[in-house]
Amino acid sequence: MDDGGSGGVRLLVVVGVVLLDDPEWTQATAGAAANKGVAAPSASGAEAVAAASGTELGPISCSGGASVAKPVRVLLAQRPEGKSNAGLWEFPGGKVDPGETPEEALIRELREELGITVDLADLMPLTFASHTYPTFHLLMPLYVCRRWLGEPVGAEGQAVAWATPEEVSTYNLTPADIPLVPAVLAAMRYGTPGP
Numbered sequence: 001m002d003d004g005g006s007g008g009v010r011l012l013v014v015v016g017v018v019l020l021d022d023p024e025w026t027q028a029t030a031g032a033a034a035n036k037g038v039a040a041p042s043a044s045g046a047e048a049v050a051a052a053s054g055t056e057l058g059p060i061s062c063s064g065g066a067s068v069a070k071p072v073r074v075l076l077a078q079r080p081e082g083k084s085n086a087g088l089w090e091f092p093g094g095k096v097d098p099g100e101t102p103e104e105a106l107i108r109e110l111r112e113e114l115g116i117t118v119d120l121a122d123l124m125p126l127t128f129a130s131h132t133y134p135t136f137h138l139l140m141p142l143y144v145c146r147r148w149l150g151e152p153v154g155a156e157g158q159a160v161a162w163a164t165p166e167e168v169s170t171y172n173l174t175p176a177d178i179p180l181v182p183a184v185l186a187a188m189r190y191g192t193p194g195p
Ligand SMILES: Nc1nc2c([nH]c(=O)n2[C@H]2C[C@H](O)[C@@H](COP(=O)(O)OP(=O)(O)OP(=O)(O)O)O2)c(=O)[nH]1
Pocket: 014, 015, 016, 083, 084, 085, 089, 090, 091, 092, 093, 094, 095, 138, 140, 174, 175, 176, 177
């Protein structure tokens, strides 16, 4: 088959997640989460991650006794030294192993990388990345998740940070992730269908 003269491409399938700490969603579904025995992200946990990663929390200020709503935030992970794209930020996830579905791979990666447990029903497809790197072509389905069990930490030593919509574009993202930003911001600002 004609491959366009490129000599063939090595396709790498990776899954990623837009993990959202969404205070409005958490309030709206706290009962449902409790019924399922699955914890929605707690503010204290998110604050702990932010503190550990040196990230400033978004504005939680009080004026005349009225509290200002906390912003929705997305979890970004920094690629460690010694790996490709070291120092750049990405969405948590990783490669799909042979015999795995993308969702199985993502659930496994999130347990290994962040120490959290995610239910298949809480993974909503958002968009995908399709990007040519020098040695492979990356195809990455990107999911949204607003509910998980545990507090996300950089379980493999990687830095993690919670970013507000305004902060997302201040992070140096991997080249494949830059075109994903509008869809991620849309999910943060306007929500996505699903649980
Ligand atoms: N998980 C994840 N990977 C991404 C993103 N953007 C992006 O270019 N990638 C690339 C980086 C890696 O080459 C590959 C992910 O594979 P991996 O998470 O198993 O990475 P790895 O460091 O173990 O692999 P490698 O770079 O050593 O080959 O996809 C993203 O947002 N999330």
